[in-house]
Amino acid sequence: MxxxxxxxxxxxxxxxxxxxxxxxxxxxxxxxxxxxxxxxxxxxxxxxxxxxxxxxxxxxxxxxxxxxxxxxxxxxxxxxxxxxxxxxxxxxxxxxxxxxxxxxxxxxxxxxxxxxxxxxxxxxxxxxxxxxxxxxxxxxxxxxxxxxxxxxxxxxxxxxxxxxxxxxxxxxxxxxxxxxxxxxVKSAVLGTPMRDLVMRDFKNFNMNGNKIGIGQLEVLDLAIFDEMKPDLEAEIAKLRDEEGQHAVFLLLTDIMKEGSELLIIGDEALAEKAFGHTPVEGKIWLEGVLSRKKQVVPPLEKALA
The missing domain is CATH 3.90.1640.10 (inorganic pyrophosphatase (n-terminal core))
Structure with a gap:
């Protein structure tokens, strides 16, 4: 064996x-x-x-x-x-x-x-x-x-x-x-297919019976995503249609500013309950949030408990 x-x-x-x-x-x-x-x-x-x-x-x-x-x-x-x-x-x-x-x-x-x-x-x-x-x-x-x-x-x-x-x-x-x-190297995202970017660091979680997808892209300057966000949002919406998650979140993390913008497809009320901010056009800025494991997954699990 x-x-x-x-x-x-x-x-x-x-x-x-x-x-x-x-x-x-x-x-x-x-x-x-x-x-x-x-x-x-x-x-x-x-x-x-x-x-x-x-x-x-x-x-x-x-x-x-x-x-x-x-x-x-x-x-x-x-x-x-x-x-x-x-x-x-x-x-x-x-x-x-x-x-x-x-x-x-x-x-x-x-x-x-x-x-x-x-x-x-x-x-x-x-x-x-x-x-x-x-x-x-x-x-x-x-x-x-x-x-x-x-x-x-x-x-x-x-x-x-x-x-x-x-x-x-x-x-x-x-x-x-x-x-x-x-x-x-992580920040070199230009020219990369949207699905490849979304799946670069993506995990599905079972949270109280709900399938939640969370991806993360870490870069030195978040401005690199300015023109790409509509395409990224469309891609995570397509992923949700294919895989049937309750919600899909994509963290765009700026390691120099030490914060993340959260793109939300699905249950926006869940994101508001978890992070205490009302989404604006499907997005929330999360000051000081760098870790999916410690700062994103636990509040979402608590909100779904």
């Missing part, structure tokens, strides 16, 4: 790098684990892979009959479609506990930190396994991405300390400059 490490659907840098880093760790302690992915790398993730000389993990959508380590999520909606036909060996995550279950005992490393790769760094320390230079560099980039170069409210002292140690291992002197270089 093959064993895989895999992140969530529509994988971000944390999911793909996390699968690579976790598989390497497991291989070093005597388990034969293959890193895999549930989708194509984003431009940012491809930048990270290219910079450190790594191929993207195996693209594999079906895991029936296999064994799995799940990375960067614990929700059925984000897992492989046939996860119930796989043997779950472990979960490594930094989100709230989701609805994945197992029929056998499993290993769980879940910590309230800014990135799954911070947790994986702790696992390397626990097992006293040395992190290769290239993997350390990728892990550092994943943490910088998830914590928005330490600006996100999800960032903890553990994330910062892990980046500092990983930078030493990887030989990176100015990791903040590297983080900004990554966000410049």
């Amino acid at each position: 093959a064993v895989y490490a895999v992140g969530h659907k529509v994988p971000d840098s944390d999911s793909i790098v996390g699968a690579i880093a976790l598989a390497h760790l497991k291989n070093q302690i005597g388990e034969d684990v293959i890193p895999s992915r549930l989708g194509e790398p984003s431009p940012e993730t491809q930048f990270i892979l290219d910079k450190f000389g790594y191929e993207a993990p195996l693209l594999k959508m079906s895991y029936a009959g296999d064994s799995l380590y799940i990375v960067d999520h614990s929700d059925v909606a984000l897992a492989p479609d046939d996860v119930d036909q796989a043997t779950l060996l472990g979960i490594v995550d930094h989100h709230k506990l989701g609805d994945l279950t197992s029929g056998t005992p499993l290993e769980c490393w879940i910590r309230p930190v800014g990135c799954s790769n911070t947790v994986i760094k702790m696992m390397y320390d626990f097992h006293n396994v040395e992190i290769p230079k290239d993997i350390a560099g990728m892990m550092l980039c994943a943490i910088l991405s998830d914590t928005v170069v330490f600006k996100s409210p999800t960032c903890t002292t553990a994330d910062i300390r892990c980046v500092e140690v990983l930078a030493e291992i990887a030989g990176i002197e100015d990791y903040k400059a590297l983080g900004m270089e990554m966000f410049e």
